[in-house]
Amino acid sequence: MTFFVVLSWYLRDLKRVVKLRHAVAALTCVLLCASLVFGTITNGAQNWIHIMGMSIQPSELAKVCFIFAGAASLERLFKKRNFWGFMGLSFFCFGALALMSDFGTCAIFFVTFLVIAFLRSGDFATLSLICCSAIAALVLLLKFKPYIAARFSIWGHAWDDVSGAGYQQVRTMSAAASGGLIGVGSGEGWLHRIAAANTDLVFGMICEEWGLIIGLLAILGIASLSIFTFRVVKSGRSSYYVIASCAAVSMLVFQTMLNVFGSLDMFPLTGVTFPFVSCGGSSMLASWGLLAFVKAADTRQGASFAVKKVKFKNKKKPFRPGQEPQSVDDFFEEVLEGSDAEYPPLGRDAAEPEPGTGFNDMDDFLSDLEFLFDNKGGKR
Amino acid sequence: MKNITRRTIITFFLAAILLAGTFFFVGRLFMDGSSWVSLSANTHIYSNGILKSGTLLDRDGEVLASSNQGNWTFADNATTRRALLHTVGIPQGTISTGAITKFAGKLAGYNFITGAKHLGTSGNNLYLTVDADVCDTAYQALGNYKGTVGVYNYETGEIICLVSTPTYDPANPPAISVEDPAYEGVYVNRFLSSKFIPGSTFKLVTLYAALEEIPDIRSRTFHCEGSVQIGDQLITCTGAHGDLTLEQALNVSCNCAFGQIAEMIGGKKLAKYAEAAGLTDSYSVNGIATKASSFGFDSKDSGDIAWAGVGQGKDLVNPCAMMVYMGAIANGGKTAVPQIISKVTLPGGLKTSIYLHKKTEPLITEESASIIAEYMKSNVVNNYGESRFPGLDIYGKTGTAQVDSAEVSNSWFVGFIRNENAPYAFVVYAEGGGSGVSTAAKIANTVLQAAVARD
Structure with missing residues (x-):
């Protein structure tokens, strides 16, 4: 939470971001290297570091840094040096994660990389080339890493091996089905006795104890962030915020996909967390960090602390998708009272927020939705 | 931007x-x-791997098995307990296709809304389609043979009779040693989960292929001298049948004639028709997957193809799939997919689910089906004797499957009866039963008489 506020506040000023991008890129590398050097192997992946009785997963924090630095380096226009810098950083990340055998996170980085690259270039040819080489890499990987190959071979056939390779998936499915729509009650389930139930298999646990409805809402919460992003970037201050928020949402959505579908045998089980839901400090920190990028792109007056405040409180409650607690807003305002208003509020592409940009009430939101679907049809 | x-x-x-x-x-x-x-690790409905609640009944409401807080009791009648062991299953789950294991969720009262939490108190009543009395008769008719008897309604798909032997009494389970030949494959449902050499019953598939692929096959004649050399193999017959029409060749089940027909058609096309007849498919009997059959049509040697065409060699057929094929012949193409669940009700009697009767894809063309049915009738009239099946309008084909490792052949009888109230297709398989006519046909008659009488 604090991380979220601090990061959101920091992201207010593009100059600060740009200044720091090299440092953050380096930090990404350091975090991943730390995992490689000091990490202990848990469930086949070397991604945990134990310090003073605490265990952290640096690759989670590296996600935030990756977007921070990745979006910033591309923001610096179409300079070749920046582009190659980003490529270098990306491939370093893929490589380090592959060495750690953390292929779930590796896939998340890859998708985020693709999203950033697409936003920047819009070039499908290059992207498909990258995808092809990624598939080739995957094939090689399956050959040399039997632990991954085993997960792939059980994929889609979990019920054929309920006590072996499909152990976790079938139990997740069984527990999820047992919950029905309304769940058996908190703590009344049995899935929590299975290893990784509160992280990798957490969707099954939600469905079992709280029911399918809550489970679906949790997914919807993440998915709705994409609507939020799509909406706020229209008044986008700078392509940095657009890219960063879009990449962050893509990362959250894809991570949710890997987590949920992996545990239900619709994807190979990779062992990533469900943002904001799974147990684990590093994961929570990373989720809030990613959310900060989304918030930073938000330029609505009175609803966002990511821009300098011009007008005071809007009486109506702003539309608030996803997992953000209501109280956060008030909290931000307190923070803002003491915050430094000297900084120039907007970045290079700064624009005054257009009137009616924010979702001030549900009607606005709905009309925006309509507009949005029209847009999808390609008419505009 | x-x-x-x-x-x-x-x-x-x-x-x-x-x-x-x-x-x-x-x-x-x-x-x-x-x-x-139904996963046995699900402690909402299991305790220590034993299903906590639920009652299984036959189609007439006779209790087959019932659980009270994990204490299972079985049918009162010892014969019924043995006859339906594989259909009902055992709480420990050793018989993987048993209803107790496969339908645990339904028995415990699972539903989409409340999940594993039961609406009432004591689990659901699950009515199977089988008739306990008919199954008892089938079990007794099988006697000491290992094998299976399956009878189903080819209009609705309801399995009336499903017995697999060897079996035992689940209320007083004996000590079973793995090596004991008397209990060979005792935990396997031979009807659903096994495949056997089909012997001459497979000629009904070869015949189908011939009718479709060789336009003038019915006007051709075949000559049998008791054996014929095809490829590297000598195809042998029970005797020298002389000159035969196609119908006569099926009546006497002439290997030489069908070996030659198989050679004419070729392995690839035979494989295609075995697939079209639904034999290579795995059926889903209310979610219980049957074993898919397999064939030896990929050989380069035409002799191997000939043996495969008469149902020997590498051919292995699942009894359930064969029974469904019989239903398709009876129906002239599509037939009902077999079902084992009749209905599920709350303890009060309120139905909780609907089981629609499903149809298969067309397994055979209407034209071929009517010719094959005609020939199957002719088998009964001209060869087996109608007097063996008093009062039944029966269409059948015997099989005497030779197994290299055993001295005595395995006995098959497959077919269907036409009867407005009892449209049943059946399969009978008795290991070591010798010729199909002497053993399996006799068992089939006993079971069918009981099945028809119940209506």
């Missing part, structure tokens, strides 16, 4: 995949939730 903003649509794309996948999951949950819940 504008371009970039437009490209943010990609986040929608990802979110759409997430939502589509979630939707797919909900669909699967709706369809398969009950079988997911």
Whole structure:
């Protein structure tokens, strides 16, 4: 939470971001290297570091840094040096994660990389080339890493091996089905006795104890962030915020996909967390960090602390998708009272927020939705 | 900048995949939730691996097995307990296709809304389609033979009789040693989960292929001298049949004639027709997957193809799939998919689910089906003797499958009866029963008489 506020506040000023991008890129590398050097192997992946009785997963924090630095380096226009810098950083990340055998996170980085690259270039040819080489890499990987190959071979056939390779998936499915729509009650389930139930298999646990409805809402919460992003970037201050928020949402959505579908045998089980839901400090920190990028792109007056405040409180409650607690807003305002208003509020592409940009009430939101679907049809 | 903003649509794309996948999951949950819940690790409905609640009944409401807080009791009649061991299953789950194991979710009262939490108190009543009395008769008719008897209604798909032997009394389980030949494959449901050399019963598939592929096959004649050399193999017959029409060749089940027909058709096409007849498929009997049959049609030697065409060699057929094929012949193409669940009710009697009768794909053309049915009738009239089946309008084909390792052949009888009230297709298989006519046909008659009488 604090991380979220601090990061959101920091992201207010593009100059600060740009200044720091090299440092953050380096930090990404350091975090991943730390995992490689000091990490202990848990469930086949070397991604945990134990310090003073605490265990952290640096690759989670590296996600935030990756977007921070990745979006910033591309923001610096179409300079070749920046582009190659980003490529270098990306491939370093893929490589380090592959060495750690953390292929779930590796896939998340890859998708985020693709999203950033697409936003920047819009070039499908290059992207498909990258995808092809990624598939080739995957094939090689399956050959040399039997632990991954085993997960792939059980994929889609979990019920054929309920006590072996499909152990976790079938139990997740069984527990999820047992919950029905309304769940058996908190703590009344049995899935929590299975290893990784509160992280990798957490969707099954939600469905079992709280029911399918809550489970679906949790997914919807993440998915709705994409609507939020799509909406706020229209008044986008700078392509940095657009890219960063879009990449962050893509990362959250894809991570949710890997987590949920992996545990239900619709994807190979990779062992990533469900943002904001799974147990684990590093994961929570990373989720809030990613959310900060989304918030930073938000330029609505009175609803966002990511821009300098011009007008005071809007009486109506702003539309608030996803997992953000209501109280956060008030909290931000307190923070803002003491915050430094000297900084120039907007970045290079700064624009005054257009009137009616924010979702001030549900009607606005709905009309925006309509507009949005029209847009999808390609008419505009 | 504008371009970039437009490209943010990609986040929608990802979110759409997430939502589509979630939707797919909900669909699967709706369809398969009950079988997911049946996982024996699910402590909502199991305690120590034993299902806590539920009652299994036959179609007439005779209790076959019932659980009270995990204490299982079985049918009162010892013969019924033995006859339906494989259909009912045992609480320990050793018989993997048993109803107790496969339908645990339904028995415990699983539903989509409340999940594994039962609406009432003591589990659901699950009515199977089998008739306990007919099954008792079939078990007694099988006697000491290992084998299986299956009878189903080819109009509705209801399995009336499903018996697999060897068996034992689940109320007083004997000590069973793995090596004991008397209990060979005792935990396997031979009807659903096994495949056997079909012997001459497979000629009904070769005949189908011949009728479709060789236009003038019915006007051709075949000559049998008791054996014929095809490829590297000597195809042998029970005797020298002389000159035969196609119908006569089926009546006497002439290997030489059918070996030659198989050679004419060729392995690839025979394989195609075995597939078309639904034999290579695995059927889903209310979610219980049957074993798919397999054939030896990929050999380069035409002699091997000839043996495969008469149902020997590498051919292995699942009894259930064979029974469904009989239903298809009786129906002239499509037939009912076999079902084992009649209905599920709450303890009060309120139905909780609907089981629609499903049809297969067309397994055979209408024209071929009527010719094959005609020939199967002719088998009964001209060879087996109608007097063996008093009062039954029966169509059949025997099989005497030779197994290299055993001295005595395995006895088959497959077919169907036409009867408005009792449209039954059947399969009887008795290991070591010798010729099909002497053993399996006799068992079939006993069972069918009981099945017809019940209506």
